[in-house]
């Protein structure tokens with residue numbers, strides 16, 4: 001209820017109350033100093049009863065400069081109980097520190113792409129469109145069953161938002177007032193939780209705890225002011241196991257209103273996920289706990305993943321969010337050192353950042369990392385869990401490594417002429433052999449690269465950095481400058497450097513002897529130790 005709103009004026013310690021039910025009731029004061037009366041965000045404003053508030057306020061003014069009550073909006077809803085709502089108790093978070101700067105979560109004008117922020121790039125995905133109604137950014141999410149292509153050859157029946165999994169990236173700016181309509185076209189209830197976003201409790205989206213579940217056919221409305229910046233996420237909080245594991249998730253990028261630090265030229269957004277999809281079927285198994293055989297960057301497995309493109313010298317940010325069911329993903333970037341600059345809890349203070357080449361992205365977390373793309377080339381970007389760079393059928397196989405299948409194969413070939421036991425020399429060439437796979441499934445490995453077969457699938461893509469670019473479209477494969485490529489060593493080179501390819505393998509040198517052999521002009525290149 002918001003029927004009675006009270007404006008309060010101050011005369012030293014004397015509180016004078018003016019009821020604003022249309023007419024001021026009484027004003028009993030002289031030499032009155034008026035406090036600015038904020039209009040507040042309306043129904044969300046909840047402040048303390050006057051009896052408690054007045055002395056507290058006085059105390060706050062005399063003793064505590066940083067009291068959370070100081071400067072609070074002067075609007076009171078008398079029929080609300082004695083607590084402070086999120087909407088009023090604004091605590092700007094900066095580098096993880098709660099600062100005392102009590103104020104309304106400041107609603108600024110709707111942030112504009114190109115003017116207030118440089119939009120993120122969503123490889124294989126999109127950003128959710130919005131419109132401005134009375135100064136509020138209005139979005140519409142539709143939860144529904146969708147058909148989704150993971151990679152050429154594999155189309156799955158998943159759950160998503162607006163036809164996609166992950167759902168479109170929601171991109172907003174600190175200070176934006178946002179309103180989300182959420183329509184449920186699923187066969188069961190759902191809700192949306194705004195992961196890591198500071199908002200009033202009633203907007204937090206946990207069904208049963210903060211709201212009723214959104215029934216099939218219903219459309220709910222969420223509204224709040226963005227009071228932070230960073231990389232966060234959205235997902236259902238009803239039947240989490242089914243709905244999240246079926247693909248319902250998305251990223252929320254909140255840009256700073258006044259960004260600090262260097263300008264980011266290329267800002268990429270990725271959601272990580274894993275799926276259990278039996279080869280030949282199309283519906284993920286949401287109750288799987290360990291055997292995930294489809295690993296995705298923005299819903300795509302390599303070779304379905306788009307490359308990231310940057311110009312030499314661009315400052316690049318990669319944002320990763322993980323809402324997969326069970327696994328953490330150590331995402332490794334070749335060719336660069338980066339710093340992790342933010343999590344779903346906000347910015348990491350520069351003094352607390354350290355260099356990495358792999359960012360572990362735990363389930364239910366985000367990581368933002370930054371680097372300067374100062375080296376041209378085609379650089380691998382992938383999860384470092386080896387099973388996460390394989391596709392369907394790559395797991396749970398008997399260990400055939402080192403087995404001699406000759407006799408067995410000969411007997412099998414009487415029945416199946418093309419039969420060949422797989423895996424005795426490893427798996428690296430199985431994709432290359434073009435092995436037959438069941439209908440609606442993808443080979444367990446890789447794709448054709450510029451130097452042969454790339455045997456990574458799943459969570460794998462390529463960062464393409466080029467000196468010259470006319471657009472950020474895929475520039476094709478990198479041409480390595482002559483003399484800068486690995487290749488087979490020549491006999492002359494082996495001789496020159498004393499490398500004996502047939503020498504017995506040695507584990508190393510005994511302690512104390514591990515010094516490089518000193519080459520002398522008379523050395524022929526034959527080094528036999530002592």
Ligand SMILES: [Cu+2]
Nearest residue numbers: 329383385388
């Ligand atoms: Cu992984």
